[in-house]
Amino acid sequence: MPGTPSTKAGYAAGFIARTLAARADHYNYPASTYFDGGNTIDAVLGLDGAGVGLTQADATTSYLAAHVNDYVGYPDPANPSSPETYAGPLGKLVIGVVAQGGDPTAFGGQDLVARLQGLITASGRFSDKSNFGDPSNPTGDYSNTIGQALDVIAIGRATSSVPQAASNYLLDQQCTDGGFRGNLDVANTPCTSDADATAFAAQALVGLLGETDPATVKALQWLASHQAANGGFLNQDGQYNANTAGVAAQAFAAGGLAVQLARAQAFIASLQLDCGFATALRGGIAFTAADRATLKTAPTTTAALDRALRATPQATLGLAGGSLLTVTGEGATATAPTLSCRPTPPTTPSTTTTTTTRPASSTSTTAAAPVPADLGASGDPGSATPGNLAFTGADVAAATLLGAMLLVAGVGAILLARRKGEHA
Template identity: 40%
Template sequence: MRLRSAIAVAITCAATIVAAPAASAATTHRPADAASGWLARQFVGGDHLETDFGGTSYPDAGLTLDAVFAFASSGNANDYGAAALTWLAQPANLTGYIGDGTEAYAGATAKTALAVQVRGGNPTSFGGVNLVTRLNSLLTPSGRFSDQSIYGDYTNAFSQSLAIIALDRTPAGAPVSAVDYAAATQCPDGGFPIVLGAPTCSSDTDATALVTQALLATGRTAKAQQGLTWLKSKQQAGGGIAYGNGSGTPNANTTGLAGQAFRAGNRPAAALKARQYILTLRQTCTAPTAQRGAIAYDATGYDPTTVTRATTQAILGLHGAPFATLTSAGSTTGAPVLACP
């Protein structure tokens, strides 16, 4: 989630080689399956993803959890999803990501809890931590989830939404104050901002895609649909959506999240258009073998610095359930390879 967390984990984890595709890997024509297979093959040591910073690779727990969601969305690479949570449950890795108790990061804790739920685990007992209790302890009187950190509060619409969705999946449900807080951040144009508590409300496409999912999950349908109407207004002719205010060049990350939100809000036409855009970014049989199945960030093509994160979020727009009901149950194992002549 932050560089400080990545560095802390890197100190305790030695890098190993990227897992290579097995000779017996199944082939597939399905875009989501091929994308998940490519993503699984990027795992270092078969259990996590890394991010390059200044020429040095660091374990990236947040990106690894994005892959867990992608695998569940496509319904395969189940063994890689399991290995990822086993890796994250190691005390050094987990505390480096969510904090050690004195340091406690709301977004990372919420994302971890949701990933555990998606994989059918118990978020009250993961790596020796009760993620639900930890997350609830970060709820402020205003209804905002905030970091407990000497480095400051880095929470935003993503951390708020993930916390609401994760807690809504528990027996107690999401705190009403947290849902009220998220709903009240809506801008006059119907969208939702990424920055919480800013003097000026500026709607953000990525934030709107996630906040609307949280509101739909908790029964705030009217505000969610207003948000989706704003998000749909930012969908360009080819189906893609740009980040920020939506006026720039469309990309796979934003479009993937938006496509997932459109499906959650029963907007099939918009979801289909988002999928069609994502398909234009696929690395197909004309690409080098090692790139096939991946999904580029935008129309400029395959970029090793952005393609892994782009693929994780693009998969959400191709297939699968919203975060509120996403599950890895019934998923297959292995890393499928794109079928080529």
């Protein structure tokens, strides 16, 4: 696909805008009618990072505002002062609101910042308040390192400072090798670093401590040392995939590691769906190389398409060279570009022995058409209060919304995803 990483991010954003429009401005979990707030927020952040598709981002933000509790948890009618709330999703929502220029203290009729601050425990951990426990976890607290990092970034962007205890708790999850573990409930087990958790935590550390702090440097070095020659990263399932590369790219962008960022962007671009794919798929990013091959020969393959819908948003922000610390919709264009491909005409012999052909493809920046039915405030660091850390890496502007991720009832598949530590 032609163009710079920024151009390619624009095409990916075009895919996001088309697929959101075709799905009533939001995404659902695969093979279900349940609202996937986390992926929906990532989609808005992808559009913002690419600097395009503001009209769709606004529409999706409006949907999120109307469905806050569908994602972060419902108030308990028997105990309205203590609503069910999931920490990681709420943090991601606050980041989305700020990125869109909204007010996180008055979004969807709620003060999201106060609700998030209410989840900080004495230890500094942002913990879930849930009634959906099981024998292995009767408290129903499935909060993890990714969620802790999201919450630290969210509080930092919304208030310009982070409680010292919350910062320290995140730092406690750093292993001796510099990486971060994914599970918070493993104090007495070996600390095993995880690429996804490290990528989110590294972004939080840049905001808290700066790029040159030893803890930040160690986290970024661990991440760089685990980048493969192809620019990608292996996930826990042993796959080089767009999501992990996407969040790693965000960390490299935040930390100023230009070489590693470029490698991650090249890997992401290798998974992008170009003119060799069905029109509705163009610009999207496959989850893996195997999925990309599948979508080329069987473009309506449900599983591969579902994974592309979840991979493209996080990968787009990384491809655009953005991070969770600074992504904003300010200045974005109203529409998103779409890749327009012209068929190559047959070659015509000339009077000499040479032949000429028309260029195989060109691009346009018109508004993305709906997908066919088959695809179905800057804060002053000096204002930090005692016991808080100034948050220097964020654009602490107003806020707007972005979305949600936990449903209400205890849908098994969703709880399972949370337990497995998937991105909020």
